[in-house]
Amino acid sequence: MTKKAETDTTTVPQVETVAALRDRVATWRNAGLRIGFVPTMGALHQGHLSLVDYARDHADRVVVSIFVNPKQFGPSEDFDRYPRQLAEDRAKLATVGTDLLYAPSVAEMYPEGFSTTVSVAGVTEGLCGASRPGHFDGVATVVTKLLLQAQADVAVFGEKDYQQYLTLKRLVQDLDIPTRILPGPTVRDADGLAMSSRNAYLSAPEREIALALPRTLTRMVEVLEAGQDDIDAVLRQGRAALQEAGITQVEYLELRDAETLRPVTRLTAPARVLAAVRVGQTRLIDNMAVTPPRR
Amino acid sequence: MTKKAETDTTTVPQVETVAALRDRVATWRNAGLRIGFVPTMGALHQGHLSLVDYARDHADRVVVSIFVNPKQFGPSEDFDRYPRQLAEDRAKLATVGTDLLYAPSVAEMYPEGFSTTVSVAGVTEGLCGASRPGHFDGVATVVTKLLLQAQADVAVFGEKDYQQYLTLKRLVQDLDIPTRILPGPTVRDADGLAMSSRNAYLSAPEREIALALPRTLTRMVEVLEAGQDDIDAVLRQGRAALQEAGITQVEYLELRDAETLRPVTRLTAPARVLAAVRVGQTRLIDNMAVTPPRR
Numbered sequence: 001m002t003k004k005a006e007t008d009t010t011t012v013p014q015v016e017t018v019a020a021l022r023d024r025v026a027t028w029r030n031a032g033l034r035i036g037f038v039p040t041m042g043a044l045h046q047g048h049l050s051l052v053d054y055a056r057d058h059a060d061r062v063v064v065s066i067f068v069n070p071k072q073f074g075p076s077e078d079f080d081r082y083p084r085q086l087a088e089d090r091a092k093l094a095t096v097g098t099d100l101l102y103a104p105s106v107a108e109m110y111p112e113g114f115s116t117t118v119s120v121a122g123v124t125e126g127l128c129g130a131s132r133p134g135h136f137d138g139v140a141t142v143v144t145k146l147l148l149q150a151q152a153d154v155a156v157f158g159e160k161d162y163q164q165y166l167t168l169k170r171l172v173q174d175l176d177i178p179t180r181i182l183p184g185p186t187v188r189d190a191d192g193l194a195m196s197s198r199n200a201y202l203s204a205p206e207r208e209i210a211l212a213l214p215r216t217l218t219r220m221v222e223v224l225e226a227g228q229d230d231i232d233a234v235l236r237q238g239r240a241a242l243q244e245a246g247i248t249q250v251e252y253l254e255l256r257d258a259e260t261l262r263p264v265t266r267l268t269a270p271a272r273v274l275a276a277v278r279v280g281q282t283r284l285i286d287n288m289a290v291t292p293p294r295r
Numbered sequence: 296m297t298k299k300a301e302t303d304t305t306t307v308p309q310v311e312t313v314a315a316l317r318d319r320v321a322t323w324r325n326a327g328l329r330i331g332f333v334p335t336m337g338a339l340h341q342g343h344l345s346l347v348d349y350a351r352d353h354a355d356r357v358v359v360s361i362f363v364n365p366k367q368f369g370p371s372e373d374f375d376r377y378p379r380q381l382a383e384d385r386a387k388l389a390t391v392g393t394d395l396l397y398a399p400s401v402a403e404m405y406p407e408g409f410s411t412t413v414s415v416a417g418v419t420e421g422l423c424g425a426s427r428p429g430h431f432d433g434v435a436t437v438v439t440k441l442l443l444q445a446q447a448d449v450a451v452f453g454e455k456d457y458q459q460y461l462t463l464k465r466l467v468q469d470l471d472i473p474t475r476i477l478p479g480p481t482v483r484d485a486d487g488l489a490m491s492s493r494n495a496y497l498s499a500p501e502r503e504i505a506l507a508l509p510r511t512l513t514r515m516v517e518v519l520e521a522g523q524d525d526i527d528a529v530l531r532q533g534r535a536a537l538q539e540a541g542i543t544q545v546e547y548l549e550l551r552d553a554e555t556l557r558p559v560t561r562l563t564a565p566a567r568v569l570a571a572v573r574v575g576q577t578r579l580i581d582n583m584a585v586t587p588p589r590r
Binding site for chain 2: 113123170175176
Protein backbone atom coordinates (compact mmCIF):
# COMPACT_ATOMS: atom_id res chain seq x y z
CA MET A 1 0.00 0.00 0.00
CA THR A 2 2.80 2.43 0.84
CA LYS A 3 4.44 1.64 -2.51
CA LYS A 4 1.20 2.34 -4.34
CA ALA A 5 0.72 5.64 -2.56
CA GLU A 6 4.23 6.69 -3.52
CA THR A 7 3.48 5.97 -7.16
CA ASP A 8 0.28 7.97 -6.95
CA THR A 9 2.06 11.08 -5.69
CA THR A 10 4.24 11.20 -8.80
CA THR A 11 1.42 10.88 -11.31
CA VAL A 12 2.36 12.16 -14.76
CA PRO A 13 0.11 15.02 -15.92
CA GLN A 14 -2.17 13.87 -18.71
CA VAL A 15 -3.93 15.69 -21.55
CA GLU A 16 -6.30 14.28 -24.15
CA THR A 17 -6.73 17.11 -26.65
CA VAL A 18 -4.52 18.85 -29.19
CA ALA A 19 -5.43 22.21 -27.65
CA ALA A 20 -4.35 21.15 -24.15
CA LEU A 21 -1.15 19.57 -25.49
CA ARG A 22 -0.21 22.72 -27.42
CA ASP A 23 -1.04 24.88 -24.46
CA ARG A 24 1.39 22.96 -22.24
CA VAL A 25 4.12 22.83 -24.87
CA ALA A 26 3.77 26.55 -25.65
CA THR A 27 4.33 27.39 -21.99
CA TRP A 28 7.58 25.42 -22.00
CA ARG A 29 8.68 26.88 -25.30
CA ASN A 30 8.03 30.41 -24.12
CA ALA A 31 10.29 29.62 -21.16
CA GLY A 32 13.05 28.72 -23.62
CA LEU A 33 12.89 24.97 -22.95
CA ARG A 34 13.62 22.27 -25.55
CA ILE A 35 10.85 19.73 -26.05
CA GLY A 36 11.40 16.00 -26.62
CA PHE A 37 8.64 13.70 -27.81
CA VAL A 38 8.21 9.92 -27.69
CA PRO A 39 5.16 8.68 -29.64
CA THR A 40 4.03 5.19 -28.56
CA MET A 41 1.05 2.86 -28.81
CA GLY A 42 1.24 2.13 -25.07
CA ALA A 43 1.70 -1.33 -23.49
CA LEU A 44 4.97 0.19 -22.38
CA HIS A 45 8.05 -1.89 -21.59
CA GLN A 46 11.66 -1.13 -20.77
CA GLY A 47 12.32 -0.44 -24.45
CA HIS A 48 9.86 2.46 -24.46
CA LEU A 49 11.20 3.77 -21.15
CA SER A 50 14.71 3.78 -22.61
CA LEU A 51 13.37 6.04 -25.41
CA VAL A 52 12.06 8.43 -22.77
CA ASP A 53 15.50 8.49 -21.14
CA TYR A 54 17.04 9.06 -24.55
CA ALA A 55 14.65 11.96 -25.26
CA ARG A 56 15.51 13.48 -21.89
CA ASP A 57 19.18 13.51 -22.90
CA HIS A 58 18.24 15.79 -25.80
CA ALA A 59 15.52 17.96 -24.28
CA ASP A 60 14.42 19.79 -21.15
CA ARG A 61 10.88 18.44 -21.15
CA VAL A 62 9.61 15.09 -22.45
CA VAL A 63 6.12 14.40 -23.80
CA VAL A 64 5.04 10.78 -24.35
CA SER A 65 1.98 10.02 -26.44
CA ILE A 66 -0.06 6.84 -26.18
CA PHE A 67 -2.36 6.22 -29.12
CA VAL A 68 -3.22 2.86 -30.65
CA ASN A 69 -3.55 4.09 -34.22
CA PRO A 70 -6.27 2.19 -36.10
CA LYS A 71 -4.92 3.37 -39.48
CA GLN A 72 -1.71 1.35 -39.19
CA PHE A 73 -3.43 -1.99 -38.57
CA GLY A 74 -4.67 -4.10 -41.47
CA PRO A 75 -8.23 -5.51 -41.36
CA SER A 76 -6.92 -8.95 -40.32
CA GLU A 77 -4.38 -7.59 -37.81
CA ASP A 78 -4.47 -7.30 -34.03
CA PHE A 79 -5.95 -3.80 -33.51
CA ASP A 80 -8.74 -5.06 -31.26
CA ARG A 81 -6.57 -7.30 -29.10
CA TYR A 82 -3.58 -4.93 -29.01
CA PRO A 83 -2.86 -4.47 -25.26
CA ARG A 84 -4.33 -1.30 -23.72
CA GLN A 85 -3.28 -0.50 -20.13
CA LEU A 86 -3.21 3.26 -19.69
CA ALA A 87 -3.08 3.33 -15.88
CA GLU A 88 -0.13 0.92 -15.76
CA ASP A 89 1.61 2.81 -18.56
CA ARG A 90 1.17 6.10 -16.74
CA ALA A 91 2.68 4.63 -13.57
CA LYS A 92 5.67 3.36 -15.55
CA LEU A 93 6.17 6.76 -17.17
CA ALA A 94 6.31 8.35 -13.72
CA THR A 95 9.34 6.22 -12.84
CA VAL A 96 11.39 7.71 -15.70
CA GLY A 97 10.34 11.30 -15.22
CA THR A 98 7.89 12.05 -18.00
CA ASP A 99 6.64 15.62 -18.02
CA LEU A 100 3.42 15.06 -19.92
CA LEU A 101 1.35 12.14 -21.17
CA TYR A 102 -0.73 12.85 -24.27
CA ALA A 103 -3.46 10.24 -24.71
CA PRO A 104 -5.88 11.39 -27.41
CA SER A 105 -9.02 9.49 -28.39
CA VAL A 106 -9.60 8.14 -31.89
CA ALA A 107 -12.22 10.90 -32.36
CA GLU A 108 -9.67 13.57 -31.40
CA MET A 109 -7.16 12.24 -33.92
CA TYR A 110 -9.59 11.38 -36.72
CA PRO A 111 -12.74 13.48 -36.42
CA GLU A 112 -15.61 12.87 -38.83
CA GLY A 113 -14.66 13.86 -42.35
CA PHE A 114 -10.97 13.12 -41.92
CA SER A 115 -9.66 12.52 -45.46
CA THR A 116 -5.87 12.93 -45.64
CA THR A 117 -3.16 10.32 -46.17
CA VAL A 118 0.60 10.78 -46.06
CA SER A 119 2.59 8.20 -48.07
CA VAL A 120 6.32 7.63 -48.25
CA ALA A 121 7.64 5.67 -51.25
CA GLY A 122 11.05 3.97 -51.50
CA VAL A 123 12.03 2.93 -47.97
CA THR A 124 8.53 1.59 -47.32
CA GLU A 125 8.76 -0.88 -50.21
CA GLY A 126 9.49 -4.51 -49.36
CA LEU A 127 10.12 -5.90 -45.85
CA CYS A 128 7.12 -5.01 -43.64
CA GLY A 129 5.71 -2.84 -46.46
CA ALA A 130 5.18 -5.96 -48.59
CA SER A 131 3.16 -7.92 -46.06
CA ARG A 132 1.33 -5.04 -44.40
CA PRO A 133 -0.30 -3.00 -47.21
CA GLY A 134 -1.26 0.47 -45.98
CA HIS A 135 0.68 0.05 -42.73
CA PHE A 136 3.31 2.70 -43.42
CA ASP A 137 0.69 5.11 -44.80
CA GLY A 138 -1.07 4.76 -41.46
CA VAL A 139 2.19 5.32 -39.58
CA ALA A 140 3.24 8.29 -41.74
CA THR A 141 -0.18 9.93 -41.41
CA VAL A 142 -0.45 9.58 -37.63
CA VAL A 143 3.15 10.60 -37.01
CA THR A 144 2.78 13.70 -39.21
CA LYS A 145 -0.22 14.63 -37.08
CA LEU A 146 1.46 13.86 -33.76
CA LEU A 147 4.60 15.80 -34.66
CA LEU A 148 2.60 18.83 -35.82
CA GLN A 149 0.40 18.62 -32.74
CA ALA A 150 3.30 18.44 -30.29
CA GLN A 151 5.72 20.75 -32.14
CA ALA A 152 8.67 19.22 -30.33
CA ASP A 153 12.33 19.88 -31.11
CA VAL A 154 13.22 16.19 -31.22
CA ALA A 155 11.23 12.97 -31.44
CA VAL A 156 12.62 9.53 -30.64
CA PHE A 157 11.65 6.32 -32.46
CA GLY A 158 13.04 2.89 -31.66
CA GLU A 159 15.46 1.21 -34.05
CA LYS A 160 13.58 -2.01 -33.34
CA ASP A 161 11.13 -0.80 -35.98
CA TYR A 162 13.98 0.07 -38.29
CA GLN A 163 11.99 0.49 -41.51
CA GLN A 164 9.55 2.71 -39.62
CA TYR A 165 12.41 4.83 -38.25
CA LEU A 166 13.84 5.36 -41.77
CA THR A 167 10.35 6.10 -43.13
CA LEU A 168 9.79 8.77 -40.52
CA LYS A 169 13.24 10.28 -41.02
CA ARG A 170 12.43 10.54 -44.74
CA LEU A 171 8.95 11.93 -44.04
CA VAL A 172 10.20 14.67 -41.74
CA GLN A 173 12.88 15.70 -44.20
CA ASP A 174 10.50 15.65 -47.19
CA LEU A 175 7.67 17.62 -45.56
CA ASP A 176 9.98 20.06 -43.73
CA ILE A 177 8.51 19.14 -40.37
CA PRO A 178 10.59 21.16 -37.89
CA THR A 179 11.33 18.22 -35.58
CA ARG A 180 14.53 16.18 -35.57
CA ILE A 181 14.07 12.39 -35.56
CA LEU A 182 16.45 10.45 -33.29
CA PRO A 183 16.81 6.65 -33.33
CA GLY A 184 16.57 4.88 -29.97
CA PRO A 185 18.65 1.68 -29.68
CA THR A 186 16.78 -1.62 -29.36
CA VAL A 187 16.45 -2.91 -25.81
CA ARG A 188 16.59 -6.70 -25.28
CA ASP A 189 15.52 -8.97 -22.48
CA ALA A 190 18.29 -10.97 -20.78
CA ASP A 191 17.52 -13.90 -23.10
CA GLY A 192 18.16 -11.71 -26.17
CA LEU A 193 14.60 -11.19 -27.39
CA ALA A 194 13.98 -7.60 -28.53
CA MET A 195 11.39 -5.99 -26.28
CA SER A 196 7.99 -5.62 -27.94
CA SER A 197 4.47 -5.13 -26.71
CA ARG A 198 3.56 -8.14 -28.83
CA ASN A 199 5.89 -10.44 -26.82
CA ALA A 200 3.03 -10.58 -24.32
CA TYR A 201 1.15 -12.78 -26.80
CA LEU A 202 3.83 -15.52 -26.64
CA SER A 203 3.35 -18.66 -24.54
CA ALA A 204 6.44 -19.94 -22.66
CA PRO A 205 7.27 -22.59 -25.30
CA GLU A 206 6.70 -20.05 -28.09
CA ARG A 207 9.08 -17.66 -26.41
CA GLU A 208 11.76 -20.38 -26.35
CA ILE A 209 11.33 -20.81 -30.08
CA ALA A 210 11.32 -17.03 -30.65
CA LEU A 211 14.82 -16.77 -29.18
CA ALA A 212 16.16 -18.26 -32.40
CA LEU A 213 15.40 -14.91 -34.06
CA PRO A 214 17.98 -12.75 -32.20
CA ARG A 215 20.38 -15.72 -32.01
CA THR A 216 20.29 -16.19 -35.78
CA LEU A 217 20.62 -12.47 -36.53
CA THR A 218 23.60 -12.22 -34.15
CA ARG A 219 25.29 -15.15 -35.85
CA MET A 220 24.67 -13.64 -39.31
CA VAL A 221 26.20 -10.33 -38.22
CA GLU A 222 29.28 -12.18 -36.90
CA VAL A 223 29.72 -14.12 -40.13
CA LEU A 224 29.27 -11.05 -42.33
CA GLU A 225 31.55 -8.86 -40.25
CA ALA A 226 34.18 -11.63 -40.27
CA GLY A 227 34.35 -11.19 -44.03
CA GLN A 228 32.04 -13.87 -45.50
CA ASP A 229 31.09 -12.22 -48.79
CA ASP A 230 28.62 -14.77 -50.16
CA ILE A 231 25.59 -12.91 -48.91
CA ASP A 232 23.12 -15.36 -50.43
CA ALA A 233 24.79 -18.19 -48.52
CA VAL A 234 24.55 -16.23 -45.26
CA LEU A 235 20.85 -15.58 -45.84
CA ARG A 236 20.23 -19.24 -46.75
CA GLN A 237 22.02 -20.42 -43.62
CA GLY A 238 20.05 -17.90 -41.55
CA ARG A 239 16.73 -19.18 -42.91
CA ALA A 240 17.80 -22.77 -42.29
CA ALA A 241 18.77 -21.94 -38.69
CA LEU A 242 15.37 -20.34 -38.04
CA GLN A 243 13.55 -23.34 -39.55
CA GLU A 244 15.61 -25.79 -37.55
CA ALA A 245 14.78 -23.95 -34.32
CA GLY A 246 11.07 -24.25 -35.11
CA ILE A 247 10.43 -20.86 -36.74
CA THR A 248 8.73 -22.21 -39.84
CA GLN A 249 6.99 -18.99 -40.89
CA VAL A 250 9.70 -16.59 -42.04
CA GLU A 251 8.08 -13.58 -43.68
CA TYR A 252 11.42 -12.10 -44.64
CA LEU A 253 15.10 -12.30 -43.72
CA GLU A 254 17.17 -9.77 -45.64
CA LEU A 255 20.35 -7.74 -45.75
CA ARG A 256 19.64 -4.13 -46.66
CA ASP A 257 21.53 -0.87 -46.90
CA ALA A 258 21.25 0.93 -43.54
CA GLU A 259 20.22 4.26 -45.13
CA THR A 260 18.29 3.44 -48.31
CA LEU A 261 17.04 -0.05 -47.36
CA ARG A 262 18.01 -1.21 -50.86
CA PRO A 263 19.04 -4.90 -51.01
CA VAL A 264 22.76 -5.39 -50.47
CA THR A 265 24.69 -7.65 -52.82
CA ARG A 266 28.17 -6.60 -51.65
CA LEU A 267 28.83 -5.39 -48.12
CA THR A 268 30.67 -2.09 -48.62
CA ALA A 269 28.52 0.32 -46.58
CA PRO A 270 26.71 0.10 -43.22
CA ALA A 271 23.92 -2.43 -43.56
CA ARG A 272 21.21 -4.03 -41.51
CA VAL A 273 19.94 -7.61 -41.27
CA LEU A 274 16.19 -7.46 -40.85
CA ALA A 275 13.66 -10.19 -40.23
CA ALA A 276 9.96 -10.72 -39.65
CA VAL A 277 8.73 -14.10 -38.49
CA ARG A 278 5.62 -15.59 -37.03
CA VAL A 279 5.73 -17.75 -33.93
CA GLY A 280 2.30 -19.28 -33.44
CA GLN A 281 -0.10 -16.38 -34.03
CA THR A 282 2.46 -13.74 -33.07
CA ARG A 283 4.35 -11.66 -35.59
CA LEU A 284 7.82 -10.64 -34.41
CA ILE A 285 10.35 -8.35 -36.07
CA ASP A 286 14.01 -7.71 -35.26
CA ASN A 287 17.07 -6.21 -36.92
CA MET A 288 20.75 -5.64 -36.25
CA ALA A 289 23.48 -3.37 -37.61
CA VAL A 290 26.16 -4.88 -39.85
CA THR A 291 29.43 -2.98 -40.24
CA PRO A 292 31.35 -3.76 -43.42
CA PRO A 293 34.66 -5.51 -42.63
CA ARG A 294 37.91 -3.68 -43.49
CA ARG A 295 39.30 -5.31 -46.60
CA MET B 296 13.70 56.34 -65.83
CA THR B 297 12.77 58.13 -62.62
CA LYS B 298 9.80 55.79 -62.25
CA LYS B 299 12.04 52.76 -62.65
CA ALA B 300 14.51 54.03 -60.06
CA GLU B 301 11.67 54.50 -57.62
CA THR B 302 10.56 50.91 -58.12
CA ASP B 303 14.12 49.72 -57.60
CA THR B 304 14.42 51.44 -54.23
CA THR B 305 11.45 49.48 -52.91
CA THR B 306 12.67 46.06 -53.97
CA VAL B 307 11.10 43.28 -51.95
CA PRO B 308 13.71 41.24 -50.03
CA GLN B 309 14.05 37.78 -51.54
CA VAL B 310 15.20 34.42 -50.12
CA GLU B 311 15.62 31.12 -51.93
CA THR B 312 16.17 28.59 -49.15
CA VAL B 313 14.08 27.12 -46.35
CA ALA B 314 16.79 28.10 -43.85
CA ALA B 315 16.79 31.77 -44.91
CA LEU B 316 12.98 31.87 -44.95
CA ARG B 317 12.74 30.42 -41.44
CA ASP B 318 15.43 32.75 -40.20
CA ARG B 319 13.49 35.80 -41.36
CA VAL B 320 10.16 34.50 -40.06
CA ALA B 321 11.68 33.57 -36.68
CA THR B 322 12.94 37.14 -36.22
CA TRP B 323 9.43 38.48 -36.79
CA ARG B 324 7.85 35.89 -34.58
CA ASN B 325 10.27 36.61 -31.75
CA ALA B 326 9.21 40.24 -32.07
CA GLY B 327 5.62 39.13 -31.48
CA LEU B 328 4.46 39.77 -35.04
CA ARG B 329 1.79 37.77 -36.86
CA ILE B 330 2.86 36.23 -40.16
CA GLY B 331 0.67 36.02 -43.28
CA PHE B 332 1.57 33.86 -46.26
CA VAL B 333 0.44 33.87 -49.89
CA PRO B 334 1.73 30.88 -51.89
CA THR B 335 1.66 31.48 -55.66
CA MET B 336 3.09 30.09 -58.88
CA GLY B 337 4.07 33.59 -60.02
CA ALA B 338 2.88 35.30 -63.23
CA LEU B 339 1.19 37.61 -60.79
CA HIS B 340 -1.91 39.63 -61.63
CA GLN B 341 -4.29 41.83 -59.69
CA GLY B 342 -5.96 38.71 -58.26
CA HIS B 343 -2.74 37.65 -56.54
CA LEU B 344 -2.06 41.18 -55.34
CA SER B 345 -5.52 41.28 -53.77
CA LEU B 346 -4.56 38.14 -51.82
CA VAL B 347 -1.50 39.96 -50.50
CA ASP B 348 -3.71 42.85 -49.38
CA TYR B 349 -6.06 40.35 -47.78
CA ALA B 350 -3.16 38.67 -45.94
CA ARG B 351 -1.96 42.05 -44.72
CA ASP B 352 -5.39 42.64 -43.15
CA HIS B 353 -4.79 39.53 -41.00
CA ALA B 354 -1.08 39.78 -40.27
CA ASP B 355 1.77 42.16 -39.48
CA ARG B 356 4.18 40.75 -42.05
CA VAL B 357 3.37 39.11 -45.39
CA VAL B 358 5.48 36.48 -47.16
CA VAL B 359 4.70 35.62 -50.79
CA SER B 360 6.14 32.48 -52.34
CA ILE B 361 6.64 31.96 -56.07
CA PHE B 362 7.18 28.36 -57.05
CA VAL B 363 5.96 26.67 -60.22
CA ASN B 364 5.36 23.26 -58.73
CA PRO B 365 6.15 20.46 -61.20
CA LYS B 366 4.22 17.90 -59.11
CA GLN B 367 0.84 19.51 -59.77
CA PHE B 368 1.13 19.44 -63.56
CA GLY B 369 0.23 16.33 -65.54
CA PRO B 370 2.66 15.02 -68.18
CA SER B 371 0.57 16.58 -70.99
CA GLU B 372 -0.04 19.86 -69.16
CA ASP B 373 1.59 23.29 -69.47
CA PHE B 374 4.43 23.09 -66.91
CA ASP B 375 7.09 24.03 -69.45
CA ARG B 376 5.22 26.94 -70.99
CA TYR B 377 3.70 28.19 -67.73
CA PRO B 378 4.71 31.90 -67.58
CA ARG B 379 7.80 32.66 -65.47
CA GLN B 380 8.62 36.34 -64.87
CA LEU B 381 10.26 36.68 -61.47
CA ALA B 382 11.63 40.22 -61.93
CA GLU B 383 8.23 41.58 -63.02
CA ASP B 384 6.49 39.69 -60.23
CA ARG B 385 8.89 41.10 -57.65
CA ALA B 386 8.23 44.65 -58.89
CA LYS B 387 4.48 44.08 -58.64
CA LEU B 388 4.83 42.73 -55.09
CA ALA B 389 6.68 45.90 -54.10
CA THR B 390 3.62 47.97 -55.03
CA VAL B 391 1.43 46.17 -52.47
CA GLY B 392 3.97 46.10 -49.66
CA THR B 393 5.23 42.54 -49.49
CA ASP B 394 7.73 41.96 -46.69
CA LEU B 395 9.46 38.91 -48.15
CA LEU B 396 9.51 37.00 -51.41
CA TYR B 397 10.36 33.30 -51.11
CA ALA B 398 11.40 31.84 -54.46
CA PRO B 399 12.86 28.37 -53.93
CA SER B 400 14.33 26.24 -56.71
CA VAL B 401 12.92 22.83 -57.63
CA ALA B 402 16.04 21.29 -56.05
CA GLU B 403 15.39 23.14 -52.78
CA MET B 404 11.80 21.88 -52.68
CA TYR B 405 12.41 18.36 -53.98
CA PRO B 406 16.00 17.29 -53.30
CA GLU B 407 17.21 13.95 -54.60
CA GLY B 408 15.50 11.09 -52.81
CA PHE B 409 12.30 13.01 -52.15
CA SER B 410 9.61 10.32 -51.67
CA THR B 411 6.56 11.69 -49.84
CA THR B 412 3.05 12.37 -51.11
CA VAL B 413 0.15 13.97 -49.30
CA SER B 414 -3.32 13.01 -50.59
CA VAL B 415 -6.71 14.36 -49.67
CA ALA B 416 -9.74 12.22 -50.52
CA GLY B 417 -13.36 13.40 -50.73
CA VAL B 418 -13.26 17.04 -51.83
CA THR B 419 -10.65 16.25 -54.49
CA GLU B 420 -12.94 13.76 -56.22
CA GLY B 421 -14.71 14.91 -59.39
CA LEU B 422 -14.46 18.38 -60.94
CA CYS B 423 -10.77 19.18 -61.58
CA GLY B 424 -9.78 15.98 -59.73
CA ALA B 425 -11.42 13.89 -62.45
CA SER B 426 -9.58 15.41 -65.40
CA ARG B 427 -6.26 16.12 -63.70
CA PRO B 428 -5.12 12.85 -62.02
CA GLY B 429 -2.45 13.52 -59.42
CA HIS B 430 -3.00 17.29 -59.56
CA PHE B 431 -4.39 17.67 -56.04
CA ASP B 432 -1.76 15.29 -54.61
CA GLY B 433 0.85 17.63 -56.09
CA VAL B 434 -0.93 20.66 -54.63
CA ALA B 435 -1.42 19.06 -51.20
CA THR B 436 2.22 17.94 -51.05
CA VAL B 437 3.74 21.27 -52.00
CA VAL B 438 1.40 23.29 -49.80
CA THR B 439 2.13 21.06 -46.81
CA LYS B 440 5.81 21.77 -47.39
CA LEU B 441 5.35 25.51 -47.96
CA LEU B 442 3.19 25.92 -44.86
CA LEU B 443 5.64 23.99 -42.68
CA GLN B 444 8.55 25.92 -44.15
CA ALA B 445 6.99 29.33 -43.58
CA GLN B 446 5.23 28.55 -40.29
CA ALA B 447 2.83 31.44 -40.84
CA ASP B 448 -0.22 32.21 -38.73
CA VAL B 449 -2.50 32.56 -41.74
CA ALA B 450 -2.24 31.61 -45.41
CA VAL B 451 -4.49 32.97 -48.14
CA PHE B 452 -5.68 30.98 -51.16
CA GLY B 453 -7.93 32.34 -53.89
CA GLU B 454 -11.53 31.19 -54.16
CA LYS B 455 -11.02 31.14 -57.93
CA ASP B 456 -9.48 27.70 -57.35
CA TYR B 457 -12.37 26.74 -55.11
CA GLN B 458 -11.78 22.97 -55.03
CA GLN B 459 -8.13 23.67 -54.20
CA TYR B 460 -9.13 26.03 -51.40
CA LEU B 461 -11.44 23.39 -49.84
CA THR B 462 -8.75 20.71 -50.29
CA LEU B 463 -6.20 22.82 -48.44
CA LYS B 464 -8.65 23.72 -45.69
CA ARG B 465 -9.28 19.99 -45.20
CA LEU B 466 -5.56 19.18 -45.36
CA VAL B 467 -4.59 21.75 -42.73
CA GLN B 468 -7.35 20.56 -40.42
CA ASP B 469 -6.53 16.87 -40.92
CA LEU B 470 -2.76 17.16 -40.43
CA ASP B 471 -2.99 19.72 -37.59
CA ILE B 472 -0.87 22.22 -39.49
CA PRO B 473 -0.83 25.28 -37.21
CA THR B 474 -1.75 27.76 -39.96
CA ARG B 475 -5.24 29.11 -40.63
CA ILE B 476 -6.39 29.01 -44.25
CA LEU B 477 -8.30 32.07 -45.46
CA PRO B 478 -10.18 32.27 -48.78
CA GLY B 479 -9.42 35.30 -50.97
CA PRO B 480 -12.34 36.48 -53.14
CA THR B 481 -12.01 36.07 -56.93
CA VAL B 482 -10.92 39.21 -58.76
CA ARG B 483 -12.38 39.83 -62.23
CA ASP B 484 -11.35 42.00 -65.12
CA ALA B 485 -13.82 44.72 -66.16
CA ASP B 486 -15.25 42.34 -68.77
CA GLY B 487 -16.06 39.77 -66.08
CA LEU B 488 -13.35 37.17 -66.77
CA ALA B 489 -11.82 35.81 -63.56
CA MET B 490 -8.14 36.80 -63.42
CA SER B 491 -5.81 33.87 -64.12
CA SER B 492 -2.20 33.56 -65.21
CA ARG B 493 -3.49 31.32 -67.99
CA ASN B 494 -5.60 34.15 -69.49
CA ALA B 495 -2.31 35.27 -71.08
CA TYR B 496 -2.60 32.28 -73.41
CA LEU B 497 -5.87 33.59 -74.93
CA SER B 498 -5.98 35.37 -78.28
CA ALA B 499 -8.33 38.37 -78.55
CA PRO B 500 -11.13 36.37 -80.27
CA GLU B 501 -10.66 33.52 -77.76
CA ARG B 502 -11.03 35.97 -74.92
CA GLU B 503 -14.34 37.20 -76.38
CA ILE B 504 -15.58 33.61 -76.40
CA ALA B 505 -14.25 32.99 -72.88
CA LEU B 506 -16.48 35.76 -71.49
CA ALA B 507 -19.42 33.39 -71.88
CA LEU B 508 -18.06 31.50 -68.86
CA PRO B 509 -18.61 34.20 -66.18
CA ARG B 510 -21.74 35.41 -68.00
CA THR B 511 -23.29 31.94 -67.92
CA LEU B 512 -22.35 31.30 -64.28
CA THR B 513 -23.80 34.68 -63.27
CA ARG B 514 -27.06 33.86 -65.05
CA MET B 515 -27.23 30.42 -63.39
CA VAL B 516 -26.73 31.98 -59.95
CA GLU B 517 -29.54 34.47 -60.65
CA VAL B 518 -31.93 31.75 -61.78
CA LEU B 519 -31.13 29.47 -58.82
CA GLU B 520 -31.35 32.27 -56.27
CA ALA B 521 -34.66 33.37 -57.78
CA GLY B 522 -36.06 29.98 -56.77
CA GLN B 523 -35.79 27.78 -59.87
CA ASP B 524 -35.58 24.37 -58.23
CA ASP B 525 -35.09 22.17 -61.29
CA ILE B 526 -31.32 22.03 -60.95
CA ASP B 527 -30.87 19.69 -63.90
CA ALA B 528 -32.67 22.17 -66.11
CA VAL B 529 -30.45 25.02 -64.92
CA LEU B 530 -27.32 22.95 -65.66
CA ARG B 531 -28.66 21.97 -69.08
CA GLN B 532 -29.42 25.58 -69.93
CA GLY B 533 -25.98 26.60 -68.72
CA ARG B 534 -24.26 24.05 -70.93
CA ALA B 535 -26.40 25.13 -73.90
CA ALA B 536 -25.47 28.79 -73.29
CA LEU B 537 -21.75 27.95 -73.24
CA GLN B 538 -22.04 25.91 -76.43
CA GLU B 539 -24.00 28.63 -78.16
CA ALA B 540 -21.32 31.20 -77.31
CA GLY B 541 -18.65 28.97 -78.88
CA ILE B 542 -17.37 27.15 -75.79
CA THR B 543 -17.68 23.66 -77.20
CA GLN B 544 -15.33 21.92 -74.79
CA VAL B 545 -17.04 21.93 -71.39
CA GLU B 546 -15.09 19.71 -69.02
CA TYR B 547 -17.63 20.16 -66.25
CA LEU B 548 -20.40 22.50 -65.17
CA GLU B 549 -21.82 21.54 -61.80
CA LEU B 550 -23.67 22.67 -58.72
CA ARG B 551 -21.96 21.47 -55.56
CA ASP B 552 -22.27 21.97 -51.82
CA ALA B 553 -20.04 24.87 -50.80
CA GLU B 554 -18.43 22.93 -47.92
CA THR B 555 -18.36 19.26 -48.93
CA LEU B 556 -18.41 19.69 -52.73
CA ARG B 557 -21.01 16.92 -52.91
CA PRO B 558 -23.42 17.26 -55.84
CA VAL B 559 -26.50 19.27 -54.95
CA THR B 560 -29.91 17.98 -55.93
CA ARG B 561 -31.92 20.43 -53.80
CA LEU B 562 -30.65 23.90 -52.97
CA THR B 563 -31.01 24.10 -49.20
CA ALA B 564 -27.47 25.06 -48.12
CA PRO B 565 -24.79 27.40 -49.50
CA ALA B 566 -23.64 26.01 -52.84
CA ARG B 567 -21.27 26.81 -55.64
CA VAL B 568 -21.61 26.59 -59.42
CA LEU B 569 -18.26 25.45 -60.79
CA ALA B 570 -17.03 25.05 -64.33
CA ALA B 571 -13.96 24.09 -66.30
CA VAL B 572 -13.89 24.72 -70.03
CA ARG B 573 -11.35 24.82 -72.78
CA VAL B 574 -11.13 27.74 -75.17
CA GLY B 575 -8.71 26.83 -77.93
CA GLN B 576 -5.77 25.24 -76.10
CA THR B 577 -6.44 27.12 -72.87
CA ARG B 578 -8.16 25.52 -69.90
CA LEU B 579 -10.15 28.00 -67.81
CA ILE B 580 -11.98 27.47 -64.51
CA ASP B 581 -14.41 29.67 -62.65
CA ASN B 582 -16.98 29.37 -59.89
CA MET B 583 -19.54 31.46 -58.04
CA ALA B 584 -21.41 31.29 -54.74
CA VAL B 585 -25.09 30.35 -54.74
CA THR B 586 -27.16 31.29 -51.72
CA PRO B 587 -30.29 29.17 -51.24
CA PRO B 588 -33.44 31.29 -51.67
CA ARG B 589 -35.70 31.77 -48.63
CA ARG B 590 -38.74 29.55 -49.12
